[in-house]
Amino acid sequence: MTVKIGLVGTGTVGGGCIDILQKHKQDFQRHLGVDVELVRVCSRNPEQAAAHNVADIFTPDYRDIVNDPKIDIVVELIGGTTVARNVVLEALAAGKNVVTANKALMATHGQEVLDTAAAAGKEVAFEASVGGGIPIIDPLKHSLIANEIGTVMGIVNGTTNYMLTRMADNGMGYEDALKEAQANGFAEADPTADVEGFDAAAKIAILASIAFNSRVTLADVYTSGISQISPVDLEAARGMGYVVKLLAIAHRTPKGIDVRVHPTMIPATHQLATVNGVYNAIYVVGDAVGETMFFGAGAGSGPAASAVMGDVLEVARHVQQGVGPLVGCTCTDQLPILPVDELQMKYYIRFTVSDKLGVLAAMAGIFAQYNVSVHSVVQHSKKESTVDVVYVTHVAKESDIKAVIEEIAGLDDVLQGPPSLIRVEE
Ligand SMILES: NC(=O)C1=CN([C@@H]2O[C@H](COP(=O)(O)OP(=O)(O)OC[C@H]3O[C@@H](n4cnc5c(N)ncnc54)[C@H](O)[C@@H]3O)[C@@H](O)[C@H]2O)C=CC1
Ligand SMILES: N[C@@H](CC=O)C(=O)O
Numbered sequence: 001m002t003v004k005i006g007l008v009g010t011g012t013v014g015g016g017c018i019d020i021l022q023k024h025k026q027d028f029q030r031h032l033g034v035d036v037e038l039v040r041v042c043s044r045n046p047e048q049a050a051a052h053n054v055a056d057i058f059t060p061d062y063r064d065i066v067n068d069p070k071i072d073i074v075v076e077l078i079g080g081t082t083v084a085r086n087v088v089l090e091a092l093a094a095g096k097n098v099v100t101a102n103k104a105l106m107a108t109h110g111q112e113v114l115d116t117a118a119a120a121g122k123e124v125a126f127e128a129s130v131g132g133g134i135p136i137i138d139p140l141k142h143s144l145i146a147n148e149i150g151t152v153m154g155i156v157n158g159t160t161n162y163m164l165t166r167m168a169d170n171g172m173g174y175e176d177a178l179k180e181a182q183a184n185g186f187a188e189a190d191p192t193a194d195v196e197g198f199d200a201a202a203k204i205a206i207l208a209s210i211a212f213n214s215r216v217t218l219a220d221v222y223t224s225g226i227s228q229i230s231p232v233d234l235e236a237a238r239g240m241g242y243v244v245k246l247l248a249i250a251h252r253t254p255k256g257i258d259v260r261v262h263p264t265m266i267p268a269t270h271q272l273a274t275v276n277g278v279y280n281a282i283y284v285v286g287d288a289v290g291e292t293m294f295f296g297a298g299a300g301s302g303p304a305a306s307a308v309m310g311d312v313l314e315v316a317r318h319v320q321q322g323v324g325p326l327v328g329c330t331c332t333d334q335l336p337i338l339p340v341d342e343l344q345m346k347y348y349i350r351f352t353v354s355d356k357l358g359v360l361a362a363m364a365g366i367f368a369q370y371n372v373s374v375h376s377v378v379q380h381s382k383k384e385s386t387v388d389v390v391y392v393t394h395v396a397k398e399s400d401i402k403a404v405i406e407e408i409a410g411l412d413d414v415l416q417g418p419p420s421l422i423r424v425e426e
């Protein structure tokens with residue numbers, strides 16, 4: 001039997017999938033006994049289909065794919081939560097299996113998608129939605145299933161990791177680093193999702209849902225991106241023996257799920273500190289297995305297409321064997337989300353202030369007023385009349401830190417808007 005594939009989206013990831021299919025179709029038959037055929041592709045860019053030699057099966061309308069009775073698997077690679085949601089839900093309702101790389105969709109409408117799949121008796125696979133080419137969803141759903149997972153955390157956005165690496169190691173400016181990441185096909189259509197942390201937040205929502213068997217959505221994740229981070233912070237961190245990474249963190253705690261994304265200072269010796277460029281790494285701790293770490297390219301055409309095609313072949317195998325969905329939704333529990341204000345950690349905070357007598361004393365008074373103990377304070381001259389003042393605190397409560405920042409930001413001699421705030425993990 002030939003399993004027929006319809007592909008919606010022929011951009012970075014879709015194009016990579018077409019390339020893999022064309023290169024390895026015979027190998028899939030020989031090694032796996034799986035015969036797959038790409039029968040229709042759809043996008044807003046017919047020139048992409050032509051560039052991948054599939055102009056003859058191109059359609060501009062996704063309904064030509066979801067309504068085609070001979071198609072077994074619909075691959076959604078357009079992104080976003082509007083048309084993509086229609087493609088996925090309509091495909092399932094029409095009795096197709098679905099493979100998607102869409103973390104925004106799975107982190108916001110995951111329950112609806114999985115319920116629709118269950119009602120239709122079809123599969124939804126989304127390995128590429130987290131960590132690009134790194135296998136992480138499949139290990140959580142299969143190899144690690146015997147564990148109670150306590151922690152899943154890591155670097156899950158290739159764009160920002162690439163930018164932070166270029167800024168720290170090559171002194172590159174923020175805008176230039178972002179342009180490079182976009183040119184490499186790492187960034188989302190709207191890179192705000194990357195730099196403001198929403199892409200990483202969607203990914204940790206997906207991972208936390210699977211790891212803790214409890215639905216976590218994008219809206220549950222406290223999110224802060226890298227747009228306030230400047231090379232000054234990266235340099236200051238280096239001077240203290242730290243590196244700055246955008247970490248996605250999810251811990252199971254007695255009070256609920258602690259889930260967040262924010263720039264984080266980690267010691268230069270930490271196992272995540274050497275994960276650079278577009279690479280991602282996800283650290284998972286289970287009660288039986290202990291510590292595990294998954295590493296690889298988190299974005300880009302080949303890595304993402306590798307994960308998508310892995311799902312396609314697995315689902316195609318099930319279609320060929322006539323077996324139904326093997327693993328559907330695993331969210332059996334309803335754990336609360338821990339409010340971020342309850343966090344207790346160390347903080348790095350940089351303010352830009354006028355170089356005037358009395359400013360530092362006023363700031364010190366505010367720290368003391370909220371019982372936030374300062375570990376170190378360093379003053380860096382910026383221009384003649386302004387200075388950067390960098391504080392590192394002892395362990396403090398998030399709500400107290402917020403109050404300190406708000407009050408200091410209100411002082412006349414504090415110049416910038418929000419200060420640079422980086423949480424410190426030891
Ligand atoms: N680029 C990457 O490294 C990775 C991307 N992803 C995800 O994969 C998905 C696709 O991303 P990219 O390939 O990077 O995007 P892209 O922007 O390169 O390609 C998007 C494709 O969707 C098509 N499209 C957009 N709206 C459409 C519509 N209404 N009807 C039909 N086609 C439409 C476009 O014409 C284009 O062919 C997204 O969900 C993204 O989050 C996941 C892992 C890595
Ligand atoms: N924009 C994402 C692409 C993969 O999910 C990233 O940079 O990691």
Ligand code: NA
Nearest residue numbers: 127130132134
């Ligand atoms: Na993956």
